[in-house]
Structures are given as structure tokens and as C-alpha cells.
Amino acid sequence: MEASFEITLQIVIAVIAGITAQVLAELIKVPSIVFLLILGILLGHDGIQLLHPQDLGVGLEVIVALTVAVILFEGGLNLELHELGKVSGSLRNLVTFGTLITLFGGGMAAHWLGEFPWAIAFLYASLVVVTGPTVISPLLKHVKVDRQVATLLEGEGVLIDPVGAILAVVVLDTILNADTDPIEAFFGLMIRLGIGAAIGVVGGWLMGWMLKNANFLSEELKNLVVLAGLWGLFALAQTIRSESGLMATVMAGIVLRASSVPEERLLLRFKGQLTILGVSVLFILLSADLSIASMFALGWGSVFTVLALMFIVRPLNIGLCTWDSDLNWRQKLFLCWVAPRGIVSASVASLFSILLTQRGVNGGDAIKALVFLTIIMTVFLQGLTARWIAQLLQITSHQATGAIIIGCNPLSILIARIFQDKGESVVLIDTDAEACRQAEAENLRVYLSSGLDTEVLEEAGISSVGTFLAMTNNGEVNFVLAQRAAEEFSPPRVLAVFPRDNDATTENKNTKVQQAFLSQLSIKTWNEYLRDGQVKLGKTTFKESGFSFQQVHLQALINAGELVPLLIERDERLQVVPAMEDWQHDDQIIYLLHDARPKLLKRLSGDTPTSRLALEKLSEVQEIPLPSNLVEIP
Template identity: 30%
Template sequence: MIELAGLLGLGFFAQWLGWRIKVPAILPLILIGLLVGPFSTLFTSDGSKFIDGDKIFHGELLFDVVNLSVGLILFEGGMTLKLKETKNIGSVIWRLLIFGSIITLIGGAIATHFIMGFSYKIAFLFGGLIIVSGPTVIGPLLRNIKPNNRINTILKWEGILIDPIGALVAILIFDFILSGHSNDLFTLFALKGFILLTISGAAVGSIAAFITAKVLNQKLLPDHLKNIVMLGFVVATFALSDLLHAESGLLAVTIYGMILANSKVASMKSILHFKEDVTLVLISFLFVMLSSRMSLDDLESLANWNSVLLFTVIVYVIRPLVVLSSTIGTSLTWQERLFISYISPRGIVAAGVASLFTLKLTSGIAPISAAQVKEAELLLPLTFMTIIGTVVIQGLTAKPLAKLLKVTRKEPNGVLFLGASEVGLFMARILQQYHIPILVSDTSEQNIKEAKRLRIPTYEGSILSEGALENVDFSEYGQLFSTTSNNEINILGNRTISTELGMNKVFRLASKLEVETDTLNKPQHLLFHGKYDFIGLTNIIRQKHVVKNVKPEKTLDQEESFQFLANFDLPIFIIHENNHITPVTDSLTEILDSDEVIYIELTKK
């Protein structure tokens, strides 16, 4: 029990550490697993590990736990592949997905075969594993690097879409291996088994998605049971597919998630959020456990020039070849191509699927030779080496490289609004008139509906959630205005988004206490000088008024600026010459003669 609790605790700590130091969580997950696993044997008298996954889950139980966990991770990954969101993402991304998968698979297999001496069976399997990247890996890197919009869009969408595609390719190759004889991969027997397995997984996954859509759309489940029943559906789909044809469950749940994501199904957002939470828990303990299972011998087997050469070929030969073939004839500059070629981190899906394949291939259920079993034992260490190497190297060097190549984005002028309330929508509509990018977020369906009626871009849900932080493109937005009626949520919003934008780029409404107490030391980043709380501001904008603008006759220092603004009923924004804005707060330092002050003038009834 203590080891199981330790796995969960260390897993959650690794997730927090990844967030705190702004690196993909998989890096601290794997490193902590190695520290409490193989490396801990150096500090114990009997050579035992602090935590050993094999002692917690024995034999078939270990196999089943990993198998089902990876299945749930792949289902959640499949639910991110929404075809309607890919229509306008550009030919470059489609080429990266198609050419990238093919070139990485074949190039990785050939490199692994000749450099590591692997048989083509295991070499192609490793080639399939290194196709994937994933948003949980690329997201933190992009937020830290801040590349220009074109690079950011390409890498973001490649990371989202390549996950289920890469996993699917790896699963199909693995299933083909399981369907064959040990001496010959390309036999009619193997082909027959592969086809039956594919049909079984695709059919079960499709039927499960059809039934799920019917159940949810006809509202046969109460809201409080939807998420947990959905979890049961996924587990049942996985088990049923495996029962019909061994090892087809992973394919079934991947297709299940992909079809469901592209169906018109009610409550999909809440289900996806729940699955993200479940996946987070599974990932937290799974990768610490799997890392702890490795031995020092496994790690020592990679301490040679062959593994370094393979890593170099994967990252610095195959990846540039993928990008070069995918960007021929495009408008991308050579600097942008070079930078995209440099970014190719591997992630959680690669580690999870590699872990599962290693367990299966070394358990005796696969028709492979003893030499190939030895090769399969290196799949997990090789995958972990690729993940750690890419995340560490690119995490440390990508930002300086982006600056050197001059592909970092300009300071964004867009504004995020936390709260699609009357106050937030009022401010957003003014900014729309100046063609400033805006995005309002709210959990209220009524508020979101009103925002859509006004044709204001929306994010339905909490902008503070982990999913939002990974999926919202922050490249357009440089400021946050927290305008909800709840002061605690406004404070939390500023604190959370400040990790993305910086403390001097987040603003909020004052609380009632801050407005009414003159002696209280007010924060500098309160909107409207902290003179109005939500109710007070709502009352003002409901009065008859007009929105006007004015330019000062000369540049004003801070004191002169406050005196100038005191002439207006309600000054709101300062619009600068470069189409950036500054909200009126106590942190205002000056107003230039080229600036434009936007203010409200109350009119008589």
C-alpha cells in the first residue's frame, strides 16, 4: 500500500513540478521514476529499489493495468482529433502529417535496423513509436518560446493531430507482428490475422461510438452519471474488442474516441474534461511506475555511441527531411523551416504505447525469436531516451535559437476576457471596433449565447482549466481582463494567467471592499483606477451614454495623465499608435501625444 501511495504522490508531485518549471510533465515523471527505481539501487545495501512497479502489480495484473491505462489515454487522444478544426489549417500541416508519418516510420526503422542491429519487425515498431509528439509536450515549449503565428499554428496542430495518427500506426504494426510467425513477418497468415484484428477493432469502436451517441443525444443518462458511465463504456469497449480478437482493444478505443469527437453528441465538453482528469491520474502513476521497473542494465545498454547516433539521426536528419519535404513550394522562410525542423519532442503517448509493447513482446505472447525479445526489451529505454533528449535539448536551446533566427512573435495586442458578463462584453465590443483580437471565456451558457449573438469570439468553459491553457492560442493575446462578478475568481484568473502573460499584463475589477475602503492599499492593476466594482460599473454602463475618444495636445507624464483623465466620466482605454491598448489603471505612467483615450460620457435622459 505504501508503494502504491508513493507512486501516486510522486506522480502528482511530478505534474506540479512540470507546471512550476514550465516543462512537459513527462520529463519529471520519467526522471523521478528513474530516481526511485533503478538509480535508488545505488543507495541500498541489498540493491533493492525504493519503489518497484513489479512488486505492486504482479504478472498478468501488471499487464492488464498498463494495457487498460494506455487504452484510456489513447481514447482521450482520439477525442482531440476533430476534423472540422483541420479544414483551414493549411497544406503544410497536412503534409507534415502524411509525409511526416511515412518518412519517420521508414527512416526510423531503417536507422534502427542498421545502427542498433534490430530486426525489421522491432525496428519498424520503434519507427512507429517515434512518429507521435502530442499537445502536452509541444504546448509548454511553445508557450515558453513564443514563436511567430505561422510557426506556432503549424507546430500546435501537428502536435494535436499526430498523436492519434502515430499511435494508430504503431498499434497496427504491433498487431501485424502478433499476427505472424516468428520466422516471417510477411506471410499470408500474418496478413489474415492483421486484417481480422483491424476489422474487429474498427467495428467494435464504431459500434460503441454509435451506441454512445444515441444514449447521450436521447438523454438516457442523468448528468451526474454521464462521465462515470462513459468511463464504463470505454472499458467495456476495450474488453469486448480484446475478447473478439486478442490485442484489438487499443485500436478499438482509439477509433471510438475519433468517431465520437466528430459526432454531434451532447455533453462532449464535460465528458472530455472528465477523461482529461482520468488520464492525468493514470499518467501520473503510470510513468513513474514504468520508469521504476527499468534496471541499470537497461540504461547501461544505451550508454554507447550507437544509441547516441540513432538519437542524432532521428532528431537532426529524419525530422529536417520531414519538414523539407512538407514545405517545398510554401511561403515559409528558410528561418521558419529551420526552426520547425528543430522542434520534434516526443511525449506521453509514445512512452505509454512503448511500455505496453515492451510488456507484451517480452511476456511470450508474441511470435518472435529470443533475439527479438532482447531487442524488444530496449524499446522502452530507447523511447525514454528520445523523450528526455528532445525535451531537455529543445527546451534549453529552442528559445535562443528562435531569437537568433528572428522567428519569435511580436508583442500580441489581443485581450482575453475572463467572464462574458455585461461588463466584459461591453469592453470587448469597444475593442472590436478598433480591430483588436479578443476572446471572452465563461462557464455560463447564457453569457456565451449572448456573446455569440454579438459576434464576439468565445471560449465556452473556464480559461483557467488545464485544457484551456493547452488549447487556447496565446500568441494573439497579450493581456487578460478579469471581469466576472466574483472577486475570488478574478484574483485566481490573474494569478493563473500571469504565468503565461506576466504579472504586468493581467488586470481585474476591484472588489466592493477595495472600492469602499479609502485606507486600503489597492493593487496597481485594478481596472478603472479601482473606483468601480462589478455592480458599480454595471450601473454606469446601463445609463444613457456615448463612447468617445480624444487625443492629448502633448505628451503627459503620470501626474498630468491622471489630471487629464479626471476630466472624463469614465476613461477606459489608451489606444497606442501600434494598435496596442493599455487599460486605465493606477499603473499608468504616461500618455503620449499620439495616443488616443477612449472614454464614456454620460448623457442626460
């Protein structure tokens, strides 16, 4: 009974410490693995000795296996196939050719710099070929890089995990059975991958079919059915061929995501929560079992080994694998820098350390220590500086330019012209053929389609633009379109014109959709103003002197319904104005001001005045201080 309580206490402490690390990471905005490492070591036998993972016995191996299965399955679920298509060549190279580069480069570094025997050196290299979604995904949540780079890093992390784990098993088998034929080892690798992929594809399709057709199951029960199916596939693959279960879980996740099952968001949320819990507990336990003394015993040669892996092997890998891609040098440089190792490397290294010790092979503890040294150095050096590097290279998603606008009307055409005159790409999408022709007459890129058509959105370039704006005449439709775009593609800025009391906003307080322009904007009214020439287009700059005075007068005109702020130019980037924007010094505001005088002239003369707004360029808009001297474009 006492032993049972001790094991229970160990798990409870690991859970509390793991979730605490996640909370601290979320608060400080750093990768969670940083605090997981710190707390794990602090609670372990080199710290206050509160955690003793070895007391779990074989239970630790079970926790490792089942947790890694959930992690890789969740990674497969999060893979966007339409995004992978754009980096498929580079991703294929990284998972195949890149794995070999890291294997041989890491092995040579460990042998020549770390002075490990060749067999142990290549075993280490096989353990660190993986980057790992457990580190990459949280890192990319805090470091918002452009979608193409993020997709490549996520795809590499998910797909290379099972390949690396299986490769490590092949290398270990070769070490334990020195007479193994190399050709036999290679075919063993291919057989494991093939069996795992086949079981995963079939199992993922069956799970997708069940979720679509088993209407008698509640949503909560469906999630648990998927979890049971996942572990069942993992166990089946492992039974048929050891270490093939990892590939089965990845492929099952990819196929299930491609099946477009109902309530997909609930499934992703459930699996994401399981992954966070699993990673938290597992990494706390593994780092608590780490001996700091064993890492110091490795000497400077091991530090140089990790540095060579980071600054020689990784750049060589990225340079060769992305040679023919359309990635620019900034994107490639960021890919060279970000390759932190994570839970799969740690867990497999811990298991291998036990196996090597049991078989009487020296080097088990050294392998585990060197892998954890690699994790610590890559996580702290790369993870903590990734945001700064991305900003320095100007590849953060908030720096993305261009816009996709749903709805072709006079107001949206005007905004599109301003983006285009600024040199940014812009695309309009509408189902009204006549409205599209009017936009095309302004030399704008237009798609005659629905804003719900994902293929059209992809062709329009939604994965690389900075802004998605829905501004049809229907506020509810705008919100639905924007919400769908945010969920499917996650553009940096998603805005829509909808009334403040829209039901969707009250039910989804955490939505990524921002309200555009004003809390209550009548697009129909301002489109009429534009058609009748009853507006003036201008811009103003908020200066430090008189800043408060300018804000007050701007807000007074907005409240009176006489002015609509359209765009804001800040840090040399043009953005659509959100309804709840906090103005800053040196902001340039481009606005529309209602002026009824042209309508009065029309009544007096019987002529039809024509608005010149669509015919002029943004560069010719006069900068005028608010609130007086507001003039139309000359």
C-alpha cells in the first residue's frame, strides 16, 4: 500500500510541476520546455530530491510510449496538407536527405569533437535528427513567423520524429548485434516505416468514417473513441513490428485530418490538451532523472559537438534541402537557427540508456547526458532568441503585407486601391459578377467566387498576406467568413465589418476576428456617399504636440458619423484600422469624411457629380491636421 502511494505521489508531483511550468511559460511568453527542464532538475535527485522517476520502474517506459503516441498523433492532426504542398519539396528533402546529413554530420562531430566511439557517436546522432513538435509548436505560438516558414518547421518536426526514432532503433540494433548486415538494417527501417504507414492510413480512415457516421455518439465520447483507436493502432503496429507504432500514429493523424470530420475543432482541442498534459508530465519525470554531474563529466568536447550540430550541420542541412525552393535568404537563415530538440529525443535516449546498461554496453549514461545537453543548449540558445531573430530578419507574421478583401463595393475597391498604390498585393473576392467587373476596371486582381472557397483563398495567397478583411453588406456573413479564415489559415490580422451586438461575438469572446473601422458602420450608407461624391479622402499624422487634442476631435467626428478611419500607417506598414484601436504618436490615419455639399450642388444644377476618389493615388492625398482644413484629393 505504501509503495502504491509513493508512485501515486510521484505522478501527482509531476503533474503539478508540469502544469506550473506551462502556466509560467504562458505568462512570460517563452517555450514551456524551458521551465519543464528547470523544474524537473530542481525536483530531481540533483535538486531537492522530491521526484524519483526510477521508482516507477517499467511504468515509466509505458508512460513514455503512450505519451509519445499521443504527441505524434496530435502533430499529424495539426498538419495542413494544403500548406505542405507549397513546401513539399523542401520538406521531403529535410525528412529524407536532411536526416542523413544530420546523422553523418552529428556522428562525425560526436566522434572527433566529443571523442565518442563511432558506434556511440552515430547512436547519439540518430537521437538528435529529430526536432520535435513538442518544442516547435509552442515556440511558433509565441514567435509568429510567416506561414511558409512555420509550416515547414511544423511539418519537419512531426514527420521526422517517427523516422528519427525508428532510425535510432536500427542504429541501436546494429550496436547490440555487431554482425548485422547494413542492407538488412536498411530494409528493416523501410519495413517498419511501411508497416506503420499502412496501419496508420487504414486506421485513420476507419476513425474518420466512424466519426462521420456514428451519430449516436456524443461529441465527448467521440474524442475518447479516437484516443482508444489511436492507442489501439499504436499497439497493433508495435505487435507486428517493434517501433513501427510511431509512424502509425503520425499517419493516422494526417489521414483523420484530411477526412474533414465534423466538429474537428473539438477533437483538435481535446488532443491538444492531452499533448500538453503528456509533455508536461513526461519531461518533468525525465529531467528529474537527469544527472548534472554526468553532463559536466562530458567535458568541453561535448559542448563543441552540440555547437557543431547547431552552426555547421544544421545550416548545411537547410542550405542543401532548400536549394531549389522559393524561400528567401531571411527565411532560410531563420530555419538554420531554429532546430531545438525535444521530448522524443529525451524519451528515446532515456530508454536506450537503460537498454545499453542492461546489455553491458558502456556509454548509456553518456548518451543520455549528451542528448539532454543538446536539448538544453538548443532550447535555451535557439528557443529564447527565436523571437528576436525573427524580428531582426523581418519574417514575423505581423510584418506580412498585402490583403485579401471579401466584397466588391465602392468602399472595398477604394481600400484595395490604397493598398495597391502603396505597393502591396491585394485581392478582391465576390460572388457578384457586375461588382467584380467594376473592380477589374480599376486594375485590381479579382476572383468571382465565394469567400468560403478554400481553394480560391489559397490561390489568392491567403497563406502569405498580412490582412484578411470581410466587408460585404451582411455583417453576420462577414463574421462567419472571417472566423472561418482565422480557423483554417490563421492570417496575422483578421477583420470583419459586423455590428457590436452580433451573437457570434458574445458567444466567442476569444475569437481572433477583430471588428473593422467602427463598432457600428453602415457599409451601404458610405457606399452611397461614395457613389454620390459626398466624401473627402484625407490623411493626418498624430504628432506628439497636441496628441490628445487630435484624438478628441477625431473621436468627435467618428461619434457624429461624419468620419470613418480606414487605414493606419505605422512603422511603414499599412493596416486596416480595428474598431478598438489605440492611437500612437506618428500614426498616419487615412480616413473618409462625409461632405454633403456635392449633393446640394447636384440638386441645384441637375448635374451628377463624379467622385474622383477612385481615380487618384494615395500619394496625392493631402496631409491635413484634424479637425480643420479637410480637403478632397486635388
